[in-house]
Amino acid sequence: MARYDDLPTSMIAYATVISCLLLIAIIQGTQALCFNMVNTAQEQKLTTSEYTSSKAVISEQLASINGYKKVAVPPETGPDGKPTGAAPKTLLQIPVERAIDLILKENKGKSAPIAAPGA
Numbered sequence: 001m002a003r004y005d006d007l008p009t010s011m012i013a014y015a016t017v018i019s020c021l022l023l024i025a026i027i028q029g030t031q032a033l034c035f036n037m038v039n040t041a042q043e044q045k046l047t048t049s050e051y052t053s054s055k056a057v058i059s060e061q062l063a064s065i066n067g068y069k070k071v072a073v074p075p076e077t078g079p080d081g082k083p084t085g086a087a088p089k090t091l092l093q094i095p096v097e098r099a100i101d102l103i104l105k106e107n108k109g110k111s112a113p114i115a116a117p118g119a
Helices: 009-048 052-065 096-106
Strands: 069-073 089-093
Touching: none
Parallel strands: none
Antiparallel strands: 069 089
């Protein structure tokens, strides 16, 4: 027979289990929220980042490809490492698009026959 000063152990066990499950759910929810916030911050950093040094190099390279300029080519060297030519050559560098147009015009009348496979 239960006495008036007995503790309700079944209710205490029930409350303990429910509070542990609630605590685990809160911890998991907080972890998911933090993970989402970190991913959002990283995506925002990647979309707003500027690569100034690489952009400068790329724009310099594009300018050299798309412009005309004179280029000094050193003479070829022999097996002994000494130059074989008399002096460095000076060549004119032209834009890539212009070079493509010149090659297409040059080879316009020349068409190589297409060989059938296995022939």
